Amino acid sequence: SAVISQKPSRDICQRGTSLTIQCQVDSQVTMMFWYRQQPGQSLTLIATANQGSEATYESGFVIDKFPISRPNLTFSTLTVSNMSPEDSSIYLCSVRGPTNEKLFFGSGTQLSVL
Amino acid sequence: SQQGEEDPQALSIQEGENATMNCSYKTSINNLQWYRQNSGRGLVHLILIRSNEREKHSGRLRVTLDTSKKSSSLLITASRAADTASYFCATEEAAGNKLTFGGGTRVLVKP
Numbered sequence: 485s486a487v488i489s490q491k492p493s494r495d496i497c498q499r500g501t502s503l504t505i506q507c508q509v510d511s512q513v514t515m516m517f518w519y520r521q522q523p524g525q526s527l528t529l530i531a532t533a534n535q536g537s538e539a540t541y542e543s544g545f546v547i548d549k550f551p552i553s554r555p556n557l558t559f560s561t562l563t564v565s566n567m568s569p570e571d572s573s574i575y576l577c578s579v580r581g582p583t584n585e586k587l588f589f590g591s592g593t594q595l596s597v598l
Numbered sequence: 599s600q601q602g603e604e605d606p607q608a609l610s611i612q613e614g615e616n617a618t619m620n621c622s623y624k625t626s627i628n629n630l631q632w633y634r635q636n637s638g639r640g641l642v643h644l645i646l647i648r649s650n651e652r653e654k655h656s657g658r659l660r661v662t663l664d665t666s667k668k669s670s671s672l673l674i675t676a677s678r679a680a681d682t683a684s685y686f687c688a689t690e691e692a693a694g695n696k697l698t699f700g701g702g703t704r705v706l707v708k709p
Contacts, residue, residue, distance in 0.1 A: 490640075515695075521638070526686060527699040574638055581643075585690070586631060587697060589640035 486511055486579050490590030497567055497597050504563045505593045507577035512557035514580075517587070518550070521574040530575075533560045567597045604687060604700040612708050617674040619703040621687030622667075628690045630663055630670050631697065635684045644672075644685075649692075677707045 487510040497503050507516065515534055519527040530550055531539040539552040553561045564571050574594050578587040603622050611617055621630070629648045633641040647654045647663045647670065654661045660673040674681055687700040 488640075517697075526701045527641075529696060529698070532696075576640060578641075585629060586643040586646055587633075587641070587688075588643070591640040592638065594638065 486513065486581060486588040488577060488579065488588060488590040490577055490593060492593055493591060494594040495596070497595065499568050499597055501567055502563055502565045503567065503595060504561050505575055505577070506561050507559065507590050509558045509579055514557070516554065516560045517578045518552065518560075518562045519576040519578065521576060521592075523572070527576065530562070564595065567595075569597045571595065572597045604685075604703050606703060607701065608704045608706070610706045610708065611677055613677060613679055615677055617677050617681070617705055617707070619672050619685055619705070621670045621672070621700050623670075623687075623689045623700075624668065625689075626692040627665075628692050630661075631688045631690070632659075632661060632670075632672050633686045633688060633699075635686065635702075636682075641686065674705075677705075679707050679709045681705060682707045 489508045491506055515532050517532055518530040520530050521527050529542050530545045531541045531552055533539045533552045533554040535554045535557050549565055551563045574592045576589050576592045578589045605620050627649055629646050631646045632644045634644055635641045645656045645659050645661050647661050658675045663670045684702045684704045686702045688697040690697050
């Protein structure tokens with residue numbers, strides 16, 4: 485299993501500002517995944533963060549809006565830039581387990597943008 | 599885009615009853631997984647069924663997979679109030695390494 489520490493757990497931000505979310509994993513992992521969950525909806529993959537290379541973004545998500553860092557094999561950050569109320573969501577980081585099948589998730593960051 | 603569609607969207611049952619939810623998907627898959635989410639927090643993996651398996655059990659959970667119909671079901675037997683949560687199916691497509699999540703079923707178990 486993998487234990488993921490994600491912070492902050494929640495934040496209330498003003499529009500136009502940026503928020504950086506951090507995820508720390510208790511073991512080295514090749515890929516980390518960032519998901520967004522809009523209110524009452526399912527999870528949508530934002531990007532895959534690989535150590536030593538640029539993150540791979542899914543359709544509809546761009547690096548300027550959601551820059552990602554992956555400085556080592558246990559840590560990643562996601563920044564939500566120039567926020568608007570439409571960015572109000574839960575943001576989740578996750579990693580694959582040792583068998584590379586199931587996902588382990590952080591506890592999520594509940595973001596509200598006013 | 600969403601791979602899995604789940605039904606029902608919401609389910610309300612009495613403690614002790616069984617809860618069944620279904621998931622349909624569109625493309626060929628390596629495996630299908632079910633996750634639980636409590637109160638909008640992180641998801642917890644429940645069970646994984648591979649494309650060459652038809653049924654799997656884990657405690658009070660029973661999962662079936664019908665690849666010809668591209669559908670799966672999750673049965674929770676003898677439900678408890680603590681089973682109140684949202685349940686999501688997720689598919690790993692045969693062509694890639696990503697998990698794609700369904701819309702989820704919100705389950706309320708009344709004591």
